[in-house]
Structures are given as structure tokens and as C-alpha cells.
Amino acid sequence: MHNSFYQITGGSLRPGAPTYVEREADDILWKFTQSERNNCDVCYILAPRQTGKTSLINKTVDKLRSQPNICVTISLQEFGNIDSESSLYLNLIRSICKQVLDIGIIKSGTKPVNLVKKLDGLWSKDQNVQPTVKFREFLIAEILKKINTNLVIFIDEVQGLISWKLNNEFVGFLKSLTENNNEPTLKQLAFVLLGVAKPSDLVTNYTYAFNFGKHIEISYFTGDCEPLQAGIKTVTNNPQKVLNAILYWTGGQPFLTQVLCDLVARNPQILENTDIEDYIKKIVDDKIIVNWRRQDQQNHLNGIDKWFYTTSPDQKLTKLAALRIYRSLLGSGKGAIKFDEYNSLHWELLISGIVKKEDDYLKVANSIYEQIFNLNWVYERETFLQEDSMSQVPFSTIYNRDVFILIDQSASMVRKDADTGEQTRYQYLEEVIEGHINSILSETTGQEKICESVSVYFFSRNQVDDYPIKVSDAAQVQSLFLENKPKTKTFIGPTIDRCLDIWLAEGKPKNRGAFFIIYTDGLFDDEPRFENCLKKACNNIEDEKTVKFIILGLGKDIDEMSFLNLYFNVNNRLPYNVFVFNLVNEVDDIIQELERQLVDDPSLAFPEWVKKKYPEFVKKVNAPR
Structure with a gap:
């Protein structure tokens, strides 16, 4: 690798690097470290690889060390493989002690106190004391109470906590520090967490909550990015125009922008009459896009x-x-x-x-x-x-399914709502269902399809037709709605029971899963029978992903809470969670809605409107049971 003015190798920029471009995150992080606190505070920077997280920390720490603050930087990668909470907190507090010792601020007489030696003597004494308690008590008694200034602890590579399976407990511990009102010295303490991780990865157990601290976003490069212009001034008299063309291709992605700047700077002088956009495009095509796997030396x-x-x-x-x-x-x-x-x-x-x-x-x-x-x-x-x-988990995808569409044909469907505008609920649903069926029939991956046709039933009476209407083209929907007008009551039991029997006789023996998608504007007149059908389905499956009963509600008459209680199995009425509830107007993409039911991620269970409208219900469901 040749020497370059730009950062084109792995790793972070050193403090004072000439190509460092300040972004909004610099100012936000600096203000966080300088703010007055009533207690321990936390901020976190979760962003992709090679976006300048560590470079931001290097710059901030360098600036902080010119003030009466103590900074500690820890990369969890340095710890290797951590196999217990005790090992994690011991390694953390030892790293803090070593760096505080190097500063030499804590002294006995004229000599610095050897905090590491003191820690080693105390840590192993009482095996019945939790490691988090030992960490907190040592940090307060031996460091915070003796430094008379702020301590900012930067912890990088926090995704390591996930692989060690210590993420939930660590987040819970930090939250306990932020909520501790009994120890005034904790207001001297701040943590900055960095890593390549989703918030839902850091908290996977709902007995813990990642609802504290400040999230700082790292944006991509925008504007004139003056520090980057110096290197390309050697080959052009118009570095800003060249840089604008570079940013068009990189979108301001920090590492990619540095790489493309370097490629331009290594080229011969750009002639005055050169079309800059075409010039940069050719470099991008030749040096980055073509054979990208081979040319991508920095991974x-x-x-x-x-x-x-x-x-x-x-x-x-x-x-x-x-x-x-x-x-x-x-x-x-x-x-x-x-x-x-x-x-x-x-x-x-x-x-x-x-x-x-x-x-x-x-x-x-x-x-x-x-x-x-x-x-x-x-x-x-x-x-x-x-x-x-598919080779590992049966029924784990949306493909190879029997799909049953059940449409509420009750008299209330002639009503109009704010959501349906000038249309009746029934007229509004026609277009929605046509779009949903088209998406379901069109969806493929490789040789797999969801289904060749969907089975449609209209329900209202306390009886059911012998056979469903087979729809293999979404264009059929319009005529179906013309032929089947709203009628009387809302009886779902006979229809859902028939659909389930058809699947048990035809689909399940051929190892096909099933989606039962029900469009309705209210509660069912035979709700107990509907629940019995759900239980019947549960008694015939071994995995809750095999079948899903998805109710999509429309109109102001929907009893949302009744359906939500069944959705989240609040009273443990079902042995498997096979029932799903959402609102028609909250489903942007029916395929994503189907896929969401099969993903093992509790953070996706609650639709956004439920979190906003029923926060106490969400809290109740998430509470340990």
C-alpha cells in the first residue's frame, strides 16, 4: 500500500490528521462531555463500519485532555473472549485503573497510588458480592471521590457484549447508574458507547430497557469538506468541483470518500477542458465497481x-x-x-x-x-x-403456503369513515385487497412462490359455501366485490373452520404452511367459536410459524384492545402465538407484514401505532411474567 495524504487503510485517523472532516456529531459529543449532570450520564454512537466513530473519539479525547478532565478509552476487542460478568467488570475496572494511574492524579503523599494493585487485592476477597457492585463501589471510593473532576469513559466495539451474551446485563447496569440518586459523586461520571450494533441487539430481554442516554448520529460528509481538498489540489485548479463529483458517487460515506479522493490525487493533472463528471465516473467504474470484490483491498x-x-x-x-x-x-x-x-x-x-x-x-x-x-x-x-x-427450519419463510383471504360482508361495511374518505368501507377494501392479492401472487424468490392462487371467502351469515373462490389473477377482485354485496351479521366461525379443514386436508400433508388473512370492521358475533378455531389450529401444529391468522381491521368500530389482547396472548388463551392483529391503513406492504410475523425479533411485534396509542398496554405485555 502506497503512502497517501488520505486515510485509505483500515483503522482510525490520529488526532490532528489533516483530512479529518468535522461533522455535527463532533459538536454534539463535545457538548455532552461538557454538560453539567445531576447523575451519571450515557450517550451512544451506533453506526456502520468505517464511518469515523473511533476517529471522532480520538479527536474528542485529544481535546478533552487539554482540560481538567480524565478520559479513559477502552476497546472491548482488547479483552479477547470474556466468559463471565465477573471477568467483564474486572477487565473494565482494571483498564480504568491503569489509565488513571498513568495520569498520576491520585497520589499518596507525592507518589501515585497503584490502583491496579489495590484492585487486585480487593476484587477476590468476597465472592458473594456481585461484580457490578464491586465495580461501582471501587470506582466511587477509589477514583471518583479522589479525582475532584469529571471522568469520561469511552467504550468502543460494544458489539462484543452481544457475542459474550452480556449485553442485557451491561445495559441494565448502566441504567442503574443513571438512576442512582443516592451517590452524588456519580454526576462526575459519563459513558460514551460506540459500536456496530442495533439497539435491539443490545437489549434482547424485555426485563431490561434501552430507554436512557443520548443517541448521537454520525452523518456522512456534506458541504465543501475543505480538509479533503488539499490532496486533490495537486491535480486540479478546481478542487471543489472535483470534490462535488466525488461526493456525488460516495454520498459522503467517509471511508469511500477518502478512497476516491486518493484515486483522483494519484492520477495525472486534470486538464482545463475535462468533463469532471465523466472523469470521476470513469475512475469509479475502473477502480471501484469493476471486479469490486478483488479491488476492495480494505474490505x-x-x-x-x-x-x-x-x-x-x-x-x-x-x-x-x-x-x-x-x-x-x-x-x-x-x-x-x-x-x-x-x-x-x-x-x-x-x-x-x-x-x-x-x-x-x-x-x-x-x-x-x-x-x-x-x-x-x-x-x-x-x-x-x-x-x-428453508434447509434448516420448516415454515420459517413466507413461501410455499396456502393463502386464504376472508372478507367481512356484514352490513356495517356500507359505513364511511375518515380513513375511507368518500368511499364506503367495502369500496375502500376492494382496492386494498386487489393490491394485496397482486403482491402475494407476484412474490417469488429463486424457484419459490408464496402460492399459485389464493382462496377467497366472503363471510357474514352463520353458514359457509362449500368451496372457496380460487383467485389466480388480482384483476378478478373487482368482479367478486360486485357479485358479493354487504349483507347481515358478522359470523366468522363457519368460514374460518372450513378454511382450516381445507388446509389440514390438502396443504399440511404436502408440508405447506398457511396464512389466513381476515379483513373486518368489527368484532365477530361468534367470537368464542373463532377462538376455538385458533385452538384447533394450535392442536394440529408443532411450530407457531406454520400458520398465522392475520386480522386487518378497518373503521372506527374495531375493538382494538380486544384483538390486541388476543394478539399478544395476554391471558395465555392459546398454546401458540398464531394470531396477529393490525390496521389496514397501517400496512404499507402486505409482504413485509407477512414476513414480520416469522422473524424472531420481539422489537418487531408491536406495530408503531400500538406503541403510540397504548403505551401502558405495551409496558404490561413487556413486563416479566
């Missing part, structure tokens, strides 16, 4: 690629669901979707680095990624994950 592009196939078995479905969202970004035309901070799949894409958040929207991170991680790449990754997942 930047390959790292993103591996994120989606080098993964544990229980994460494969999550990766598949995240790729579906990414595919919609590539193919939607609008190129952006609203970011939901509670959506683990959105975080999955963000932390992979393949997308970025801009003005609260997710979009493909840059034009280079769009060329490399294109629809063909998505297809390859989906095929790999799909085949691998």
Missing part, C-alpha cells in the same frame, strides 16, 4: 456484502426481511422510505451501511452501492438466505 464493500450472508442461523430471516425493504428502495422509484426508530429491520439496514438516514428517510447510501448492491445482488443474497433458511 469495505466486501464487509457490507458479508453482512448479508455470513450470519447465524437465527438471523437469516431478519436479513431476508431487511433485504426486502432494501429491494423496495431500489425498485420503488421514490428511493426513500420513512425511518422508524423502533423498526429493527430499518436499523439492520442502517448498521450494515448499505443505506443512510437523511431527513428522517432511509435511502441507498450512495451511487456506488446502488451500482454494486443492485437488484441482481439482492436476488443472489435472497436466494442464498432463502435456500439456507
Whole structure:
């Protein structure tokens, strides 16, 4: 690797590096370290690889050390393999002691106190004291009470906690420090956590909550990025124009921007009449995109690629669901979707680095990624994950299913609501269901489809037709609605029972799962029978992913809480969680809604509207039982 003005090798920028570009995160982090605190405080920076997290810390620590503050920097990678809580907290407090000892601020007379030696003598004394208690008490008594200044502890590579399976307990411990009002010295203490991890990865047990601290986002490069111009001034008289063309391709991704700046700076002088956009495009094509796996010496592009196939078995479905969202970004035309901070799949894409958040929207991170991680790449990754997942876990994907569509035909469907505008509920549903059926019939991956046709039933009376209507083309929906007008009561039992019998006789023996998608505007007149059908389904399966009964509600008459109690099995009425409830107008993509039911991620269980409208219910469900 040649010497370069730019940072094109792995690792972080040193303090004072000439190509360091300040971003909003610099100012936010600095203010966090300087703010007055009433107690211990925490902030966290969770971002993809090679976005400048550690460089930001190096710059901040260098600046802090010119003030009367004590800074400690710890990388969890240095600890190797941690196999217990005791080992984790001992290694943490030893690292803190060593760095405080090097500063020499704690003294006995004129000599620095050997905190490490003192710690080693105390740590092993009482085996009945929890390691978190030992850590806290030593930190307070031997460090905080003796330094008379602030202590900022930077902990990098926090994703290590996840592999050690100590993430929940560590987050819980930090939260306890922030809530401790009995020890005034804790206001001298602040933690800064950094890593490549989703919030839902750091807290996987709902007895803990990641609802404290400040999240600092690291943005990509924007504006004139003056520090980057110095290196390309050697080959052009218009460095800003060249840099703008570079940023167009990199989207401001920090490492990729430095790499492309270096490629330009190593080229001959750019002639005055050169078309800059074409010039930069040719460099991008020749030096980055073509044979990208071979040319990517610093594992930047390959790292993103591996994120989606080098993964544990229980994460494969999550990766598949995240790729579906990414595919919609590539193919939607609008190129952006609203970011939901509670959506683990959105975080999955963000932390992979393949997308970025801009003005609260997710979009493909840059034009280079769009060329490399294109629809063909998505297809390859989906095929790999799909085949691998299906070989390990039956019914773990949305494919190879019997799909039953059940449509409420009760008289109340002629009513109008604010959500349906000038249309009746029934008229409104027609277009929704046509779109849903079209998506279901069109969805494929590799050689797999969800189904060749869907089975449609209209329900209202306390009886049922012998056979469902087979729909193999969504265009059939319009005529079905014309032929089946709203009628009387809302009896679901006979219809859902018939659908279940059909699946048990035809689908299950052929190892097909099933989705029962029910569109309704209220409670059922035979709710006990509906519940009995759910129990009947549970008695005929061994895995709750085999079948899902998905109610999509419409209109102001929906008893949301009744359905939510059944959805989250509050009273343990069902042996398996096979029932799902959502609102028609909260489902942007029926395929994503189906996939969400099969992903082993508790953070995805609650639709966003439930969290906002029923926070006490969410708290009740999440409480340990």
C-alpha cells in the first residue's frame, strides 16, 4: 500500500490528521462531555463500519485532555473472549485503573497510588458480592471521590457484549447508574458507547430497557469538506468541483470518500477542458465497481456484502426481511422510505451501511452501492438466505403456503369513515385487497412462490359455501366485490373452520404452511367459536410459524384492545402465538407484514401505532411474567 495524504487503510485517523472532516456529531459529543449532570450520564454512537466513530473519539479525547478532565478509552476487542460478568467488570475496572494511574492524579503523599494493585487485592476477597457492585463501589471510593473532576469513559466495539451474551446485563447496569440518586459523586461520571450494533441487539430481554442516554448520529460528509481538498489540489485548479463529483458517487460515506479522493490525487493533472463528471465516473467504474470484490483491498464493500450472508442461523430471516425493504428502495422509484426508530429491520439496514438516514428517510447510501448492491445482488443474497433458511427450519419463510383471504360482508361495511374518505368501507377494501392479492401472487424468490392462487371467502351469515373462490389473477377482485354485496351479521366461525379443514386436508400433508388473512370492521358475533378455531389450529401444529391468522381491521368500530389482547396472548388463551392483529391503513406492504410475523425479533411485534396509542398496554405485555 502506497503512502497517501488520505486515510485509505483500515483503522482510525490520529488526532490532528489533516483530512479529518468535522461533522455535527463532533459538536454534539463535545457538548455532552461538557454538560453539567445531576447523575451519571450515557450517550451512544451506533453506526456502520468505517464511518469515523473511533476517529471522532480520538479527536474528542485529544481535546478533552487539554482540560481538567480524565478520559479513559477502552476497546472491548482488547479483552479477547470474556466468559463471565465477573471477568467483564474486572477487565473494565482494571483498564480504568491503569489509565488513571498513568495520569498520576491520585497520589499518596507525592507518589501515585497503584490502583491496579489495590484492585487486585480487593476484587477476590468476597465472592458473594456481585461484580457490578464491586465495580461501582471501587470506582466511587477509589477514583471518583479522589479525582475532584469529571471522568469520561469511552467504550468502543460494544458489539462484543452481544457475542459474550452480556449485553442485557451491561445495559441494565448502566441504567442503574443513571438512576442512582443516592451517590452524588456519580454526576462526575459519563459513558460514551460506540459500536456496530442495533439497539435491539443490545437489549434482547424485555426485563431490561434501552430507554436512557443520548443517541448521537454520525452523518456522512456534506458541504465543501475543505480538509479533503488539499490532496486533490495537486491535480486540479478546481478542487471543489472535483470534490462535488466525488461526493456525488460516495454520498459522503467517509471511508469511500477518502478512497476516491486518493484515486483522483494519484492520477495525472486534470486538464482545463475535462468533463469532471465523466472523469470521476470513469475512475469509479475502473477502480471501484469493476471486479469490486478483488479491488476492495480494505474490505469495505466486501464487509457490507458479508453482512448479508455470513450470519447465524437465527438471523437469516431478519436479513431476508431487511433485504426486502432494501429491494423496495431500489425498485420503488421514490428511493426513500420513512425511518422508524423502533423498526429493527430499518436499523439492520442502517448498521450494515448499505443505506443512510437523511431527513428522517432511509435511502441507498450512495451511487456506488446502488451500482454494486443492485437488484441482481439482492436476488443472489435472497436466494442464498432463502435456500439456507428453508434447509434448516420448516415454515420459517413466507413461501410455499396456502393463502386464504376472508372478507367481512356484514352490513356495517356500507359505513364511511375518515380513513375511507368518500368511499364506503367495502369500496375502500376492494382496492386494498386487489393490491394485496397482486403482491402475494407476484412474490417469488429463486424457484419459490408464496402460492399459485389464493382462496377467497366472503363471510357474514352463520353458514359457509362449500368451496372457496380460487383467485389466480388480482384483476378478478373487482368482479367478486360486485357479485358479493354487504349483507347481515358478522359470523366468522363457519368460514374460518372450513378454511382450516381445507388446509389440514390438502396443504399440511404436502408440508405447506398457511396464512389466513381476515379483513373486518368489527368484532365477530361468534367470537368464542373463532377462538376455538385458533385452538384447533394450535392442536394440529408443532411450530407457531406454520400458520398465522392475520386480522386487518378497518373503521372506527374495531375493538382494538380486544384483538390486541388476543394478539399478544395476554391471558395465555392459546398454546401458540398464531394470531396477529393490525390496521389496514397501517400496512404499507402486505409482504413485509407477512414476513414480520416469522422473524424472531420481539422489537418487531408491536406495530408503531400500538406503541403510540397504548403505551401502558405495551409496558404490561413487556413486563416479566
